[in-house]
Amino acid sequence: MSNVRKQLPTEPEIRFKGYTDAWEQRKLGELGKVRSGIGFPASEQGGKEGIPFYKVSDMTTPGNEQEMISANNYVTTNQISRKKWKPIEDVPAIFFAKVGAAVLLNRKRLCRVPFLLDNNTMAYSMDKNVLDTRFTKALFETINLASLVQIGALPSYNARDIEKIKILLPNINEQRNVGILFQRLDNLIASNQRKVEALKKMKQALLQKMFI
Structure with missing residues (x-):
């Protein structure tokens, strides 16, 4: 039996020319910092102005399929000061669930503006000096966070589990090219999804009007 370990690849199968x-x-x-969420009392929820306070359910809000554009709850500077909350200002960051059934869905979203997050979620703030935003977003799509789940009553993992994940990283210029490619693909997918939804609505309207 051979004791030679199989070497992991140090470059992908497909690359841009010149790299x-x-x-x-x-x-x-x-390469970045992981932050867990905080408790969000019901009495503080429902605000429409201020800094977004994201919950797991916000990931399913229309328009938030790729990036967190809107929230169902916003909090004012007065609330933040009174509750001694510390918004995540190290953006861009990747937002995802950390506990409960939502963990198994393995969804991630990009956040570009400062935000708060509840205690069922977590965020990874990237070091912009070494990580390209679009590349990191695509990179997280290849990471199966559900595989980190600890055995217990509720699926969960902690910040240390995320920080220990090993990745392979190209130089910043190659990151930018890879990130741009996947952003274009995401935009194309989103555009076609909107067309599909419009066609579904048109079909439903015709079914209602053309059948008795």
């Missing part, structure tokens, strides 16, 4: 350097193995904890 030949090996990708560097790093841990997410070396």
Whole structure:
């Protein structure tokens, strides 16, 4: 039996022309910071102005399929001061569920403006000096966060589990090119999804008007 370990690949199968350097193995904890959410009392919810306070359910709000554009709850600077909350100002960041059934859905969203998040969620703030925003968003789509789930009454994981994830990272210029490609694909997908939804609505209207 051979004791030779199989070497992991240091570059992807497909690359942009002109890039030949090996990708560097790093841990997410070396490239950014993980923040867990906080309690959000019902008495503080329902605001329409201020800083967004994201919950898991906000990921399903129309328009938030890729990035968190809107929230169902906003909080004022007065609320933030009174409750001693600390908004996540290190943006861009990746937002995702950390506990409950939503963890198994493995959804991630990009956040570009300061925000707060409830205690069922978590966010990864990236170091913009070493990580391209669009590349990191695409990278997180390849990470199966559900595989980190700890055995217990509720599926969950913690910040340390995220920080220990190993990734392969190209230089910042190659990151930008990869990120731009996947953003264009996301935009194309979103555009076609809107067309599909419009056609579904038209079909439903015709079914109601053309059948007795």
